Amino acid sequence: MTHLTIKDIAKLSGTSVSTVSRVLNNHPDVSEKARAQVMETVEQYRYVPNNSARNLVIRESDTIAVVVRGIANPFFTRIIKTIERAIYSEGYSMSLHQIGSSDDELMTAAMVEREKRLKGIIFLGGRFNYSPEDVAMLRIPFVCCTYSNTFGALERDRFSSVAIDDKREAYRAVRLLLERGHRRIAALIEAEDGDSISQLRYEGYQEALADAGVPFDPELVEAAGSFEMEDAYSAMARLQERTRFTALFAISDAMAMAAMKLLFDRRLRVPEDCSLIAIDGIELTNYCVPTLTTLEQPADEMALACVKILVSLLRGDGKNRHVFMETRLREGASVRSV
Amino acid sequence: MTHLTIKDIAKLSGTSVSTVSRVLNNHPDVSEKARAQVMETVEQYRYVPNNSARNLVIRESDTIAVVVRGIANPFFTRIIKTIERAIYSEGYSMSLHQIGSSDDELMTAAMVEREKRLKGIIFLGGRFNYSPEDVAMLRIPFVCCTYSNTFGALERDRFSSVAIDDKREAYRAVRLLLERGHRRIAALIEAEDGDSISQLRYEGYQEALADAGVPFDPELVEAAGSFEMEDAYSAMARLQERTRFTALFAISDAMAMAAMKLLFDRRLRVPEDCSLIAIDGIELTNYCVPTLTTLEQPADEMALACVKILVSLLRGDGKNRHVFMETRLREGASVRSV
DNA sequence: AACGTTACTGGTAACGTTTCCAAAATCATC
DNA sequence: GATGATTTTGGAAACGTTACCAGTAACGTT
Numbered sequence: 001m002t003h004l005t006i007k008d009i010a011k012l013s014g015t016s017v018s019t020v021s022r023v024l025n026n027h028p029d030v031s032e033k034a035r036a037q038v039m040e041t042v043e044q045y046r047y048v049p050n051n052s053a054r055n056l057v058i059r060e061s062d063t064i065a066v067v068v069r070g071i072a073n074p075f076f077t078r079i080i081k082t083i084e085r086a087i088y089s090e091g092y093s094m095s096l097h098q099i100g101s102s103d104d105e106l107m108t109a110a111m112v113e114r115e116k117r118l119k120g121i122i123f124l125g126g127r128f129n130y131s132p133e134d135v136a137m138l139r140i141p142f143v144c145c146t147y148s149n150t151f152g153a154l155e156r157d158r159f160s161s162v163a164i165d166d167k168r169e170a171y172r173a174v175r176l177l178l179e180r181g182h183r184r185i186a187a188l189i190e191a192e193d194g195d196s197i198s199q200l201r202y203e204g205y206q207e208a209l210a211d212a213g214v215p216f217d218p219e220l221v222e223a224a225g226s227f228e229m230e231d232a233y234s235a236m237a238r239l240q241e242r243t244r245f246t247a248l249f250a251i252s253d254a255m256a257m258a259a260m261k262l263l264f265d266r267r268l269r270v271p272e273d274c275s276l277i278a279i280d281g282i283e284l285t286n287y288c289v290p291t292l293t294t295l296e297q298p299a300d301e302m303a304l305a306c307v308k309i310l311v312s313l314l315r316g317d318g319k320n321r322h323v324f325m326e327t328r329l330r331e332g333a334s335v336r337s338v
Numbered sequence: 339m340t341h342l343t344i345k346d347i348a349k350l351s352g353t354s355v356s357t358v359s360r361v362l363n364n365h366p367d368v369s370e371k372a373r374a375q376v377m378e379t380v381e382q383y384r385y386v387p388n389n390s391a392r393n394l395v396i397r398e399s400d401t402i403a404v405v406v407r408g409i410a411n412p413f414f415t416r417i418i419k420t421i422e423r424a425i426y427s428e429g430y431s432m433s434l435h436q437i438g439s440s441d442d443e444l445m446t447a448a449m450v451e452r453e454k455r456l457k458g459i460i461f462l463g464g465r466f467n468y469s470p471e472d473v474a475m476l477r478i479p480f481v482c483c484t485y486s487n488t489f490g491a492l493e494r495d496r497f498s499s500v501a502i503d504d505k506r507e508a509y510r511a512v513r514l515l516l517e518r519g520h521r522r523i524a525a526l527i528e529a530e531d532g533d534s535i536s537q538l539r540y541e542g543y544q545e546a547l548a549d550a551g552v553p554f555d556p557e558l559v560e561a562a563g564s565f566e567m568e569d570a571y572s573a574m575a576r577l578q579e580r581t582r583f584t585a586l587f588a589i590s591d592a593m594a595m596a597a598m599k600l601l602f603d604r605r606l607r608v609p610e611d612c613s614l615i616a617i618d619g620i621e622l623t624n625y626c627v628p629t630l631t632t633l634e635q636p637a638d639e640m641a642l643a644c645v646k647i648l649v650s651l652l653r654g655d656g657k658n659r660h661v662f663m664e665t666r667l668r669e670g671a672s673v674r675s676v
Numbered sequence: 677a678a679c680g681t682t683a684c685t686g687g688t689a690a691c692g693t694t695t696c697c698a699a700a701a702t703c704a705t706c
Numbered sequence: 707g708a709t710g711a712t713t714t715t716g717g718a719a720a721c722g723t724t725a726c727c728a729g730t731a732a733c734g735t736t
Contacts, residue, residue: 257625394691
């Protein structure tokens with residue numbers, strides 16, 4: 001017999017299937033004696049319940065899905081790592097789903113949900129600009145991490161989110177450049193339009209310039225095809241060929257690092273010829289030359305908040321919430337005063 | 339009714355449960371007419387079978403677990419990404435398990451296996467030096483990725499592996515430095531002893547020196563507490579304070595990048611003052627300054643090989659295999675001739 | 677037209693749990 | 707020690723599939 005069943009345990013501990021089940025699920029209505037009895041046999045034979053059977057009768061699984069757009073992003077890896085820990089320590093299990101830039105996260109999620117009877121979903125890095133009707137496909141709680149849907153059509157009480165205030169933080173980053181005397185400040189953004197992280201950060205950039213009385217020059221803005229470093233590198237190349245600037249705001253650390261490389265390849269020095277600031281705070285920024293000045297998102301806190309919110313939704317206490325985190329300025333050596 | 343069952347589909351398509359099941363599982367013994375009928379209703383109502391019920395009667399799940407030590411490692415992320423794709427396209431699902439450096443991968447795997455009735459396991463980046471008795475806990479096929487167990491106690495036909503020949507590739511890397519005229523070549527390794535990737539690569543280093551008639555100097559070797567950049571940085575600091583060298587062989591790209599940063603912080607130039615070579619070929623090496631010369635592991639190929647082997651084991655055709663991949667030299671600007 | 681093949685179909689018993697319900701045991705009260 | 711209340715127990719019906727088995731329909735063959 002490869003796998004023991006609850007029946008075997010019942011027989012071995014001289015009790016019934018029901019009692020074993022009760023013990024295993026920590027029901028109060030079972031005598032101390034029986035409980036001890038059962039526990040002992042369970043330990044002894046290293047019995048582990050069959051999850052499929054359990055999920056079948058429970059009518060759902062114990063799985064929380066994490067749907068991530070761009071798993072290669074170091075910032076996301078960091079978050080995933082913490083999320084996984086938290087999910088397991090809450091007694092759930094996690095399944096990870098990577099989607100490409102052309103995939104539809106809602107489709108993926110809906111499919112997986114139907115197939116596995118998910119408990120909940122955490123979206124990581126998606127755009128998630130869906131209509132309420134679309135979202136109705138998802139009948140389970142979900143939280144969007146790193147995406148705040150600030151202007152989206154979706155009603156705020158239909159889902160939760162954990163994010164930084166992208167626009168405000170971008171504003172802070174650009175203001176820092178302005179305070180250091182920069183006036184020609186370029187922006188390296190990502191192509192996706194509409195209500196995306198890129199757009200929000202871009203708006204922050206524009207607003208900071210406006211508030212400082214610096215006229216907006218579209219020449220100074222270039223969009224990469226994706227968040228990938230490769231695309232950022234070539235976007236930066238276009239930008240650098242087109243115009244001159246003393247500082248660059250990149251919407252992500254990885255993109256800033258690609259930009260840094262382009263500058264190096266063109267024999268331009270950071271920060272002497274061009275200052276650099278970005279948002280994310282990935283570990284790598286401490287190791288590039290020069291170290292990157294960046295607004296660090298509290299990745300671990302964000303991950304824990306996601307799981308905490310989702311779990312409390314699942315347990316029935318707690319409503320949908322939208323949590324905004326603050327970034328912390330981590331000064332590297334990539335910004336100089338002019 | 340939230341979820342349709344196979345019974346509903348049977349009723350709706352005017353046939354029986356058995357027939358629907360047969361259609362869904364692509365059994366040949368069903369008429370074209372019935373098949374079309376069923377397919378249509380399935381499409382129309384977007385029916386998705388309940389996996390728990392299926393797994394219950396099948397007596398196993400459709401899940402392949404990936405147990406990874408150090409998910410933050412960019413090389414692993416890349417592999418995971420491809421593995422996930424491959425697993426899904428083969429019709430399985432994936433669950434990802436991150437373990438810390440102190441955790442026991444076998445324990446984790448055994449636990450998860452019992453709980454979920456896994457189909458198979460892929461170990462990523464572990465040491466996996468277990469005795470045959472330990473491994474007997476795992477009753478399902480598994481493949482170790484990036485770890486070859488070259489000298490381990492485990493019988494070779496009990497598991498599969500996909501890896502590079504760590505010793506040989508390290509040998510190649512160090513020989514390249516030797517060919518460029520370097521004689522004082524330091525090594526930045528990782529602390530884990532015994533039969534680890536670090537050790538294998540370290541042996542390759544020693545052998546290359548020996549073959550070139552360069553005497554081995556233990557002063558030139560420093561071990562980091564882990565593969566983390568932080569630990570690599572401080573190990574490199576110790577090394578650099580202790581002795582002088584014209585070139586460094588690091589056992590991983592990430593460690594090399596940390597070393598590069600330390601050299602920069604100490605006002606030493608790469609490659610003028612110290613050449614650098616490593617193994618892995620992560621994308622980032624193209625973006626550091628200067629670009630790192632590295633032996634690139636074919637991450638995608640390795641990932642696909644893992645899944646292919648595992649799937650063929652699961653299908654019953656195919657035996658346990660040990661695949662060695664070749665690296666490809668990707669020349670950056672971090673090595674100079676002396 | 678009777679027969680044997682073959683192609684297809686539907687009924688039903690698993691699979692290993694949880695949960696409901698009723699029965700049994702225990703306890704408290706008079 | 708009889709009664710009712712309470713705690714603890716076990717039996718059995720779900721949950722939604724698959725797979726076996728028996729049966730029916732369709733088709734050639736003689």
